[in-house]
Amino acid sequence: MSNRRIPTAGGRYRSGFLKSTAWLARRDRWFREHTRAHGAVACELCDGIGDARSLELHHLDYTGVDRTSRGWRSRERDEDLMPLHPACHETLHRLIDRDTVLSRQRTRRDATMIALAQLRSVTSEEVQDA
Numbered sequence: 001m002s003n004r005r006i007p008t009a010g011g012r013y014r015s016g017f018l019k020s021t022a023w024l025a026r027r028d029r030w031f032r033e034h035t036r037a038h039g040a041v042a043c044e045l046c047d048g049i050g051d052a053r054s055l056e057l058h059h060l061d062y063t064g065v066d067r068t069s070r071g072w073r074s075r076e077r078d079e080d081l082m083p084l085h086p087a088c089h090e091t092l093h094r095l096i097d098r099d100t101v102l103s104r105q106r107t108r109r110d111a112t113m114i115a116l117a118q119l120r121s122v123t124s125e126e127v128q129d130a
Contacts, residue, residue, distance in 0.1 A: 017065065017072050026074035027057055030081050045088035045119055056089045057081040060109040082112070091119060 017023055031052040034041055040049045044058075059065070060082055064075035084092060095115045096102045102111040 012067075016067070017074075020072040020074070022072040022074040026076065028052060030057060030078060031055075033078065034083075041083050043085045043088050044082050045084055045092065045116060048085060050083065050085060054085065055083040056086055058084050058089055058092065058112065060112055062108070080109075088119075092116065095119065 031041065035051075041051060041055060042049055043055060059076065059080060061076070061080040063080065064073070064077065066073050092112065092115055095118065096111050099111075099115075102115060106114065
């Protein structure tokens with residue numbers, strides 16, 4: 001088991017999938033629907049309010065993402081996407097990627113939730129110490 005980003009032919013996750021029209025449309029739809037249903041969108045780590053320009057979506061599961069002969073398909077469930085500020089997203093990935101248990105022995109969803117709890121705990125301690 002691995003929590004690395006989606007394995008693709010040629011490893012084109014960042015340069016392929018994240019720039020595909022399928023992902024950009026799916027991302028826009030997630031923000032539009034979430035904003036309509038819940039109002040403001042907050043980063044799952046720092047709780048800072050953001051929008052489609054200031055937040056990224058972290059994948060809790062890659063089910064629904066695949067590459068076909070006609071290009072990428074992006075049909076993730078809403079609950080498989082999590083909004084994060086870019087710095088928060090990078091911090092989350094660094095923790096997951098450097099921890100062998102999180103990166104190799106947990107599902108992506110479980111690893112994300114464990115890492116978020118650890119990061120929130122550190123943030124709460126820093127606030128209390130200030």
